[in-house]
Amino acid sequence: MYEYLPHESDLFIRGRGKTFNYALFSVLEGLIANINEDKEASSTIYNVNAEGLDDRDLAFNILDNFNAFIDSEGILPCKAKRLSIDDKKIEFLFSGKKTSFASPVKAVTYHSFKVQQEKKDWTIEVLFDI
Secondary structure, rough: OEEEEEOOOOOOEEEEEHHHHHHHHHHHHHHHHHHHHOOOOOOOEEEEEEEOOOOHHHHHHHHHHHHHHHHOOOEEEEEEEEEEEOOOOOEEEEEEEOOOOOOOOOOEEEEEEEEEEEEOOEEEEEEEEE
């Protein structure tokens, strides 16, 4: 489950879930929903990979790599498909379509970035510079 948090000029997303994977997947769903406002669909699947030393590093790196990929390749993301983690490697699959798209997200920021586990629930909060 994701939600948009109030922010004056940037995009602030909170993802929550019973696992780290689900909370991070929720952030990615929220980001795609914000970018693809018209809810365009596509059957072409793309994947983005990242590595990290810990959960915080993995989360930041996959978000950063995803944004760089869609921006550099001109891919309008349509739907989050799957997120898998194996040791310290992460892979995100999503559907998208090749366009002259330029991501409105300039950068993933460390400002207000949070990866937290409380009891059995995970929360990830990310501020995107737009």
